[in-house]
Amino acid sequence: MANSVELQKIVIEGAAAGPHLLITGGVHGDEYEPMPAIRRLAAELGADQVSGRLTLVPVVNEAAYALKQRCAADDLDLARTCPGKVDGSITERTAHSLSELIETADYYIDLHTGGQICQVLPFSGYALHADAKILEVQRQMARAFSLPFIWGTAAGLKGRSLSVAHDAGIPAIYAEYLGNGVCSEAGVRAYTEGCLNVMSMLGIIDRLHLDPYIEYVVEDERPNAGHMQLHNPAPIAGFFEPAVTLGQLLREGAELGTVSDVTGSDVRQVTSPDNGIVLTLRTRPRVEEGDSLAVIVDVERPLNG
Ligand SMILES: [Zn+2]
Known part of the structure; x- marks a missing residue:
């Protein structure tokens, strides 16, 4: 064709x-x-x-x-x-x-x-x-x-x-x-x-x-677990500064980083929703609202459980 x-x-x-x-x-x-x-x-x-x-x-x-x-x-x-x-x-x-x-x-x-x-x-x-x-x-x-x-x-x-x-x-x-x-x-x-x-x-x-x-x-087994773009979205458009590194183990509620506006008058903290390991991490600082900042995967989840 x-x-x-x-x-x-x-x-x-x-x-x-x-x-x-x-x-x-x-x-x-x-x-x-x-x-x-x-x-x-x-x-x-x-x-x-x-x-x-x-x-x-x-x-x-x-x-x-x-x-x-x-x-x-x-x-x-x-x-x-x-x-x-x-x-x-x-x-x-x-x-x-x-x-x-x-x-x-x-x-x-x-x-x-x-x-x-x-x-x-x-x-x-x-x-x-x-x-x-x-x-x-x-x-x-x-x-x-x-x-x-x-x-x-x-x-x-x-x-x-x-x-x-x-x-x-x-x-x-x-x-x-x-x-x-x-x-x-x-x-x-x-x-x-x-x-x-x-x-x-x-x-x-x-x-x-x-x-x-x-x-x-x-x-x-959770339906969207593999859809990496949905994890930990940026709350606002702005500048992402991570507080974690790739492969780091986190507790639920630990700070993942912040997203700031241009002047720093609006700074939003993003926290980890789960215990887990940092599997992916956004490295380009400029983000749009909703961009995934990180994927945290629970490594204690038992196999087939
Ligand atoms: Zn690819």
């Missing part, structure tokens, strides 16, 4: 039979660590090492990437627009191509970061799938990915790459690694390693994988 968006992808067709793993980066155009990480995987892996097929897409959302922004010019968030439509706006068409590609995979990994406005404690996440078998595979994939935090959240969120995989019954995880619009070498390496470890776990490559050190596993 003339109007469809062609995703630039690298396909490695293995010499031996095996599953089809899809790995994507750049669903948001300003999230950089995934992009070189995926290119390094392509450079590192030859067909003779692979059992099955790897489809690698370093930058899904090229229209947003060209603008150096999270979203393309139509201002739609690609991760809220899936499955998109073939005759829609640029983001809707990109979502359509991405969704079609996801449906061809047996397993899926989608790599993100906090982008330009926030940073995220490195974690791997998945939807709490009603199918126990799929959920268990996702748990194993997240664990193999070897980031210190694992976050399972309710499956009801719509429009995402992971919701397409969810609805198609394809085991899928996503990952987050810091942000601030930079590209840290540590993040690129963590992502390359994480993907190789998942490939090894799925039998796609042969690789020694030491048991990872996982600090927290949190599964949260």
Whole structure:
């Protein structure tokens, strides 16, 4: 179709039979660590090492990437627009191509970061799938990915790459690694390693994988737990000064920070609604009313409780 968006992808067709793993980066155009990480995987892996097929897409959302922004010019968030439509706006068409590609995979990994406005404690996440078998595979994939935090959240969120995989019954995880619009070498390496470890776990490559050190596993069934933009909204537009750091453990009621107007005559304190760990933190100081300042996740919540 003339109007469809062609995703630039690298396909490695293995010499031996095996599953089809899809790995994507750049669903948001300003999230950089995934992009070189995926290119390094392509450079590192030859067909003779692979059992099955790897489809690698370093930058899904090229229209947003060209603008150096999270979203393309139509201002739609690609991760809220899936499955998109073939005759829609640029983001809707990109979502359509991405969704079609996801449906061809047996397993899926989608790599993100906090982008330009926030940073995220490195974690791997998945939807709490009603199918126990799929959920268990996702748990194993997240664990193999070897980031210190694992976050399972309710499956009801719509429009995402992971919701397409969810609805198609394809085991899928996503990952987050810091942000601030930079590209840290540590993040690129963590992502390359994480993907190789998942490939090894799925039998796609042969690789020694030491048991990872996982600090927290949190599964949260509350409907909007995984919707990070809804957490701890700014009470007014203004200047956010955090009083906490990423990964800090907080008690309910602890100060998260303040939002001030220009002269400092109106200063609003924001407090943590729960005991928990600071999983994401806004780093761009200028905020609009309602912007999420931080995500606090209760790490004492018992598994499946
Ligand atoms: Zn993202």
